[in-house]
Amino acid sequence: MVVGEDLEQLRLLLWNRKDVEITEEEALALYEANRQWVDRASMSERERRFFDELVARHGRGVFHG
Template identity: 50%
Template sequence: MPATSPALDTEARADLGKLGELISHRRKALRVSAVAAAESAGMSRVTLHRIEHGEPAVTMGAYLNALHVLGLQLQVVEAVGTPKQRQASAEGMVRIDDYPQLRQLAWQLREGAEVTGEEALAIYERNWRHVDEAALEAHERELIDSLVARYGKGHLLV
């Protein structure tokens, strides 16, 4: 019987989901079957399936084995503020690099650039047709919602 999943906050759950997707995409890009990858990593196909779906009850060691057999390694980086701090940035300056869709829309701005909340909303509004709504991360969706509420003048992006 699988282990009980630990309680995760929204951002941690999203990170695990992204990690699982990365593992799945890499395996498929290499054209390695799930059975072959699982055997190489010393786990069952079911465990690999659970990893690829970002299940938190799977051990970190199993995640690392799956990464390594696919030629990947885990790198830990310091988060830029807490989710509340990132949302609060909507009230002041917005760091472009903290929001993947905004980074793509504002490709011409230097790395580490910051814009005001009004400027960020204007970038989203001008370029909304280029936003992949399905790929919006929760913290970026929260930013957009807070920008619309504060600066939107009754306009809705979606």
């Protein structure tokens, strides 16, 4: 998947990468590894839904953050 502008917080976590194409598993790992920078309350509705779907699908309902 290509991380677009609609996933603002995830895109910020990719600041040091030239390529913004990642898997969903990598996206969840980035959210978890950078949990101190992730503010779910300030996420757009679209990113919040995406985040919740990642946790449900790849985190088995648990966010390790």
